[in-house]
Amino acid sequence: MKIKKYKILVADDEENIRMLLGETLKDESYEVVEVDNGKDAVEQVKTNDFDCVLMDVRMPVLDGMEAFLKIREINNSLPVIFLTAYGSSDLAIKAMKKGAYDYLTKPFDIEELKIKVRKAIELKELTENVPSFEKEENRYASDEIVGNSSKMQEVFKEIGKIAESDATVLIRGESGTGKELVAKAIHHHSTRRNKPFVVVNCAAIPESLLESELFGHEKGAFTDAYTKRIGKFEQANEGTIFLDEIGDMSLNLQAKLLRVLQEKTFNRVGGNETITTTARVLAATNRDLEKLVESGEFREDLFYRLNVVTIWLPPLRERKEDIPLLVDYFVSKYSEKYKKNVRGVSKEVLELFMEYDWPGNVRELENAIARGVIVTSAPLILLEDLPQTLQSKIQKKEENKAQIDEENLNLPQLIEKIEKEAIIKALERAQGNKTKAAQILGISRKSLFNKLRYYNLIKEGEENGKSEDS
Template identity: 45%
Template sequence: MESQLKFKIAIVDDEEIVCKRLKKVLEKEGYEVETFLDGETFLGKMSSHPFHLVILDLKLPKLDGLQVLERIKAISPETEVIMITAYGSIESAVEATKMGAFYYITKPIKLDEFRALVHKAKEKVLLVFENKQLKETLAKYTFTELVGKSLKMQKIYELIIKVAPIDCNVLIQGETGTGKELVAKAIHYHSPRKHAPFVSFNCGSFTEELIASELFGYEKGAFTGATHTKIGLLESANGGTVFLDEIGEMPLSMQVKLLRVIQEKKIIRVGGIKPILLNIRIIAATNRDLKKMVEEGKFREDLYYRLNVVNIVLPPLRERKEDIPLLINHFLNKYNALFGKNVHYVTEKALEKMLNYPFPGNVRELENIIERAVALSEKEEIDIRDLPPDLIAFEVKTEEPPKTSPLEEQEKNYIKKVLEQTGYNKYKTAKILGLSRTTLWRKMKKYGL
């Protein structure tokens, strides 16, 4: 983030010695700093070249600090302001924070406290900057829940825009928690079917009999307990889109029935005899390798090709880590609003820990972490101590394999352990093991990993 934004700081204080001292401290930290001895001169520069952070003395000649603060916020609402005050002016400093100042610091200034406060203000400014970039990136797509500006996500957005207006079936593949349903909804709401229903069904949550009655509906008296006619999900979605999640879990006998629905575009309710015409689009999703399942006889080849007209493969979060800060900000906004909290940012240490974590649960796991942290937080920041214990403790290590088992079993266990530590990131695993990716793939296949 910092490489995209040259952080500029203004110091406004009528004591030249204070300006020089603070400027020297901040320049050593790598900041670009300008000093001003009065508010009017500063505001003249601020109007044409806004600063990211202003260190502002409360007592100034002509315009006082509160008046300057008010003008700063009018010119550049994103600019943060740290007020400098004497002990006798604490009430005015508190008033300044109510007017939008980031915080205040009292004279004589303790340099360690000053550096820490500037650093926190900088983190907040950078987060706002990153969020603004994100909004600009996604503006042309108008996807409210899909977040990310990485090259891999840009390609996903482009594919969604291309496939949405075309009335064909789509197969979305990706690990658990990567956002398959969000992509399905984005396709639906950018398609000509957007005003009709979007109906979601999880194929892995029901028995074969329940799948049939849920999808196709049933007539009154079709079976014991069928006291009334029920319209199935496929029929209820007429004119719209049906999202079949975990399609790889659907029993083979139900796959035959689904294939017939796709081919004939009609259904018969359980216990019924009258065909009902359907006008639906099917988007299916899976975290399994359907092609491999076809080869193993666990998934029908004809259904696979009917569903896989357009294939969208979602990247796991560990392969688009540049999106993690944007996702964090998105979830902070979401759960601040939901819980009535005011958590502004994640500290650098906490962010670094998350950037080094493989997120086996992907975006869903990250959302859960931020939701938990916001719910429990009593401050304006999420620090490393606010993260779950397993994330805090996580560290990728290379270890000597145990010497108590046969060579092949020993190798299998070691590869499995490193795979788990890296969240099944084959690139990192191969690097840790000192293998080529091809060799790693062969060994994974050999050991059933």
């Protein structure tokens, strides 16, 4: 069997560097082509198939950055690693922004260089087999609710069933599960689709303003009411009004809303005229309304009025089979939005996504991918492109794995490792409160301090009784 020999282009005007790189890479059994200026580098890429380019920034005839831009036009997936003596973050950022694979400052560490080259080639191989989203535009209509899981299919069916009616719908689910998206979908699939869809976020508007926001006010109704103003209920006439975060509405306004739902009428603030509305009401909340009813913060009669038709959105962790589809959807959306050529996520990233429990649900996933698309310099989103919260999840996993290391079965050492781990976890759970942490661990406070000192987990001077919980 013939083993594929990878081909590397080295572009540098310094002969010493070219020689050093050439020798090193040939020793690693790469095929190497050397040029001493940017123009020749571009010519080489036009006529040869390379797997990686190492490029100096300052070169005669055509400098590295310009050559790189030309190379990008010829071959969009060829990884380019910049070499430069001028270690400025500005240049690094500029290169990475334009899609360079990586960047090394001279004098560079040869071992590091070898690793970077190997990784660049691996990634190139990996991404060449990924299907492109090109020519698949409009795969998704805007605001589409993505989901193949049976739980989401149920949601779609329910939306279909109730969209055409004028019923008030309560949409419930954790933060970021897509409640607003569902509200839009209901409106869009109703006969009101060509009429206004008006959103009011009841938690974002101060209570004193919310009433006039919803119902409008007459001129002179309050100090700042210089003119008459139409409220959202009137704006939404014949259309749909979406009351988001309804659980945060004050009791006073709840009573007024109840009247709208029962009688379809309201008064503008400071007005006597009874106004009739034909707006359809959709409401959403991530709060536990039953509990709020119990504690008297939410009117029971309003709750029952709203609760006639309820759509529950399942948290993402209960429908993980939707994750790959959502990933595709968001990668394609943000790749287009930020004009990048990102085509997916690496296998490790997808594995992590499938394991993670997504407290922020789809919104958290969407944000992670939007960020990944922006920061990645590869056609794939890699582990290092993910936000810190997700990355620390991997670290924790690895730490846990390290607890019992097959290589080291020395019992006292293992026990110490586990003890230290337990102390750190207890401190986390007690939010740094040592007395509480000691209680959780079932040891005295004094003995906790001894252990903290032993494991170097305590700052100088923290132990002399001046800690937060003394």
